[in-house]
Amino acid sequence: MRKLIALLPACIALVGASLFHEPSSASACAGLIGSNGAVNLGRTTTLAAYHDGVEHYVTAFEFQGGGGQFGSLIPLPGVPTNVERGGDWTLQRLEKETPATPVPGGPATGGGAAGGAGGVSVLQEVRIDALDLTVLSGGGPDVAVWAKEHGFRLSPDAPEVLDFYASRSPVFLAAVFDSAAATARGQTFGDGTPVHITMPLDNPWVPLRILGLGKRAEDFIRADVFLLTDEGPEFLPAVGNGLSLTYYGQASDSLLNDLRADAGMGWMPDSAWLTKLVISSPTGKLRYDLAVDASGEGRPSLMSAGLIPLSVSDEAPSQLPNTGGTPRNLSDNGFETAAIAASILVLVALGGWRSTRRRNAR
Amino acid sequence: MRVGASFLTFAAGVLTLGAGACGVGADASRELTIAIHYSHFVPDSVTVPAGQPVAITLRNEDPIEHEWIVGPPDVHERHRTGTEPFHDQIATEVTIPALELRTTTVTFERPGEYLYICHLPGHEAYGMVGRLHAVED
Numbered sequence: 158m159r160k161l162i163a164l165l166p167a168c169i170a171l172v173g174a175s176l177f178h179e180p181s182s183a184s185a186c187a188g189l190i191g192s193n194g195a196v197n198l199g200r201t202t203t204l205a206a207y208h209d210g211v212e213h214y215v216t217a218f219e220f221q222g223g224g225g226q227f228g229s230l231i232p233l234p235g236v237p238t239n240v241e242r243g244g245d246w247t248l249q250r251l252e253k254e255t256p257a258t259p260v261p262g263g264p265a266t267g268g269g270a271a272g273g274a275g276g277v278s279v280l281q282e283v284r285i286d287a288l289d290l291t292v293l294s295g296g297g298p299d300v301a302v303w304a305k306e307h308g309f310r311l312s313p314d315a316p317e318v319l320d321f322y323a324s325r326s327p328v329f330l331a332a333v334f335d336s337a338a339a340t341a342r343g344q345t346f347g348d349g350t351p352v353h354i355t356m357p358l359d360n361p362w363v364p365l366r367i368l369g370l371g372k373r374a375e376d377f378i379r380a381d382v383f384l385l386t387d388e389g390p391e392f393l394p395a396v397g398n399g400l401s402l403t404y405y406g407q408a409s410d411s412l413l414n415d416l417r418a419d420a421g422m423g424w425m426p427d428s429a430w431l432t433k434l435v436i437s438s439p440t441g442k443l444r445y446d447l448a449v450d451a452s453g454e455g456r457p458s459l460m461s462a463g464l465i466p467l468s469v470s471d472e473a474p475s476q477l478p479n480t481g482g483t484p485r486n487l488s489d490n491g492f493e494t495a496a497i498a499a500s501i502l503v504l505v506a507l508g509g510w511r512s513t514r515r516r517n518a519r
Numbered sequence: 520m521r522v523g524a525s526f527l528t529f530a531a532g533v534l535t536l537g538a539g540a541c542g543v544g545a546d547a548s549r550e551l552t553i554a555i556h557y558s559h560f561v562p563d564s565v566t567v568p569a570g571q572p573v574a575i576t577l578r579n580e581d582p583i584e585h586e587w588i589v590g591p592p593d594v595h596e597r598h599r600t601g602t603e604p605f606h607d608q609i610a611t612e613v614t615i616p617a618l619e620l621r622t623t624t625v626t627f628e629r630p631g632e633y634l635y636i637c638h639l640p641g642h643e644a645y646g647m648v649g650r651l652h653a654v655e656d
Contacts, residue, residue: 301582302617313558313637313645316581320557373644 202248206385207361207451208426214356214363215243217349218288218332220339228333230304230370232322233292233354234362234461240283240290240330243351244419251383254412255404255433277303280328287339288350291331297323304331312371321366321463330354353421361386362461363447365436374441384432385416385425386451393448393462399438404431547654552576553635555585555615558642560635560649568656569630576622579615585642587613589625589635589651598638627653 204215218229277295284290293300297319301311309331322329332352339348361384368378378399384390385408396402408431417425436443448461459465547568554561558581567573577587588598589611598612606612610625627633630653637647 298582298618305583305617311583313583313639313642313647316583317557319582371641 202252202381202383203363204248204251204383204385205361205363205447205449206383206425206429207358207390207449208385208387208424208429210357210359211238211424212356212358212361213422213424214354215247215351217243217248217351218334219349220287220334220344220346228309228331230300230309230319230367231330231332232326232364232367233328233330233356234326234364235356235358236280236294236328237292237330237354237356239353239355240281240285240292241353241355241421242285243353244416244422245351247416247419247422248351248383250412250415250419251431251433252381254409254431255383285352286350287335287342287344288352289333289335290352291333293329293331294327295323295329296320296327300329307331307333314370318367318370322364325460325463326362360451360458360461361390361449363449365446366444366463368436369440369443372440374439376440378436378438378440378443380436382434382436382447384434384449385429386432386449387426387429388451388453389430390432390449390451391455391457392450393457393459394445394464398442399436401435401437402432403435404433406431547656548573550574550576552578553587553649554578554580555587555637555647556580558583558585558637558645558647560587560637560647563649564652565649566652566654567627569627569653571656572624572626574622574624576620577613577615578620579618582617584617584639585615585647586637586639587615587621587623587635588638589633591631591633595634595636595638598636599643627651629653630655 202216204213206213206215212234214233277293277299279291280294281292282290283292293303295303297316300319300323301315304311319329334350344350363382363384365382368380369376372378384392389405394400408429412431413425413427413429416422434447445463446461448457448459450457547566549568549571551565551567551573553565553575555578575587579585586606588594588606594611603612606614610623613621613623615621633651633653635649635651636643
């Protein structure tokens with residue numbers, strides 16, 4: 158008889174706005190930060206900020222407790238130049254800044270093959286608190302094999318999902334909590350470790366489909382995604398079908414000052430456009446990513462959004478998949494939509510899966 | 520591959536499972552290949568002759584391990600609640616490691632319809648189910 162450790166949903170999360178009481182002071186966030194440096198988590202949240210051709214991807218990995226190691230696989234849109242501990246209050250401060258209700262209107266939006274054999278290249282290895290991070294480059298099958306060799310158990314949807322990402326960007330981040338180290342640090346279930354990933358890119362991109370990895374089609378995905386760009390961005394897919402725009406406007410000076418004061422956030426410009434997108438969708442319908450055009454040209458990439466395969470022209474799609482939102486009109490610069498953002502994670506239980514099987518654990 | 524050539528354990532119990540669901544002798548094959556791609560069987564329906572050995576090649580194109588277990592409902596029920604960690608002793612129960620092939624030879628003694636399922640956690644729910652029709656030759 159064998160058992161399998163049940164999948165644990167890896168979490169990247171952010172504290173709800175209601176927990177944040179002092180919006181304009183960095184010290185005000187101190188109550189949210191544990192003595193061990195962990196952040197309290199309430200919801201999957203990610204910031205994708207883009208300035209001077211660089212994406213700053215900030216998210217938090219939630220410690221799931223337990224006696225083993227637990228980790229996540231996250232597709233990245235490019236090779237990071239830096240992976241470091243994220244600031245202590247950036248995500249919470251963003252939640253505090255923005256309302257939970259959708260904005261009536263928004264920006265004009267709507268705006269392959271798996272990598273073959275050849276193995277995985279380990280590009281970076283970083284330890285942040287109790288979190289071991291490894292940046293990998295390789296095709297979907299290669300990454301899956303690497304993951305298995307390193308104790309990850311992949312869910313049945315993993316082969317397709319990893320190919321979905323590897324066809325566009327062969328870069329992944331594997332994040333593994335060292336449970337013993339987390340416990341030694343005093344981290345408890347739900348404590349999050351913020352991570353700040355810096356990537357030079359032509360345009361920002363946020364993987365969304367990965368949020369459903371390992372989940373049932375009817376399971377709901379709920380996440381907040383924040384974009385900070387120099388100008389109001391356009392993105393794909395359009396709002397609808399579980400995606401809503403709840404904030405789209407100039408970021409306040411107080412927000413930017415607070416963010417700039419956080420660790421590793423000194424790059425924050427004097428002005429920026431803040432967009433908040435909320436995902437509330439069944440896993441079965443979340444089959445795309447967030448493509449953003451922050452250049453001002455108003456042309457977010459259909460391929461980056463995963464709405465068309467690589468073999469199809471990105472310039473003149475003959476038919477768009479129905480994502481439930483408004484199809485993009487490339488010549489329309491008016492308000493009309495908005496969409497997504499996200500964070501990621503694949504949850505994977507590490508270790509011992511050969512000896513334990515979920516059905517026997519029932 | 521150590522999968523044997525017998526299929527005796529559940530043959531008698533299969534009789535009542537939709538015998539004749541496919542036309543008798545319709546496209547029954549004594550050799551066939553079932554691929555596994557993105558955690559689905561391809562094809563998800565096959566027809567074989569009853570009472571004759573059938574060589575089945577299982578090709579796992581995925582980078583994760585899968586199982587091919589064929590039989591009547593009681594066999595599947597047993598596997599849903601726990602069984603061996605690796606299958607290589609019984610012709611109707613085969614583990615196919617990532618990106619590998621396995622071949623098994625099975626004789627379906629009596630006509631009927633049997634499901635083939637991957638019973639690794641979450642795989643059946645994800646759609647790893649196929650139907651095998653054993654028809655009179």
